Amino acid sequence: MKENPLHFAEALEKLVELQATDSGLDELERLKKGFRQEITVLESHVAELKNRIQSEKKALEDLAKQRKTLEIEAGTLDTKITKYLGQQNEVKSNEQFTALKQEIEKGREEKAKAEEKVLEFLFKDDDQKAQIQKLTQELTQAEKRAAEDKKDIEQKIADCDKSAQEKRTERQKQLADLPEEFARGYEQLRNSGKKIAVARAQDDQTCSGCHMNIPPQILNEMRKNIAVQRCTCGRYLYTKD
Numbered sequence: 001m002k003e004n005p006l007h008f009a010e011a012l013e014k015l016v017e018l019q020a021t022d023s024g025l026d027e028l029e030r031l032k033k034g035f036r037q038e039i040t041v042l043e044s045h046v047a048e049l050k051n052r053i054q055s056e057k058k059a060l061e062d063l064a065k066q067r068k069t070l071e072i073e074a075g076t077l078d079t080k081i082t083k084y085l086g087q088q089n090e091v092k093s094n095e096q097f098t099a100l101k102q103e104i105e106k107g108r109e110e111k112a113k114a115e116e117k118v119l120e121f122l123f124k125d126d127d128q129k130a131q132i133q134k135l136t137q138e139l140t141q142a143e144k145r146a147a148e149d150k151k152d153i154e155q156k157i158a159d160c161d162k163s164a165q166e167k168r169t170e171r172q173k174q175l176a177d178l179p180e181e182f183a184r185g186y187e188q189l190r191n192s193g194k195k196i197a198v199a200r201a202q203d204d205q206t207c208s209g210c211h212m213n214i215p216p217q218i219l220n221e222m223r224k225n226i227a228v229q230r231c232t233c234g235r236y237l238y239t240k241d
């Protein structure tokens, strides 16, 4: 069947228009993906801060436990010292007295060390609490900012969805307007992953879809200007004008 030149030109024009609509839809998808990534980044920043606060709180608990152990240790030493002091009054020999005296001194030294460490831990406690407070403030700000930004981004996504809906309606109309053969061929290309199904024969005689040289016989057929041509990659070809 010989194709009518007018029909051919019209069909190609419709294909180009359909491709423009679909490229628009692809671009909207790409934008949406970027927006969703932005939301993920915002959320992971907040989650990261929450995790840090959790581990700092855990460290504070550990500090308190260690301090408690030291306090008990100091208390035990104190009891021991009191006991030895009492025993000192009851000993019969000088040797026993000296031995007890040494024990008492040793006990006092150990107690002093334990108390010193308790103080150290108290200071660490304060630092730790200040750190937690700082992070908690950061978290509050980050959450506030994330909520605001998320609202903006979600609005952008909603705008994309609205445009996409319009484009899908448009696409259906354009597809229905195409001769069936081209509509089917076009859909096959798109479904096989060729986002660009209608490619331009570029000035350097390559296909804008596959970037390969277009075979001379196809270029000849295109010059005859009587039928829609396809590149060896399967894509429909058009020239700029």
Ligand SMILES: [Zn+2]
Residues within 6 Å of the ligand: 199, 207, 208, 209, 210, 211, 212, 231, 232, 233, 234, 235
């Ligand atoms: Zn090609």
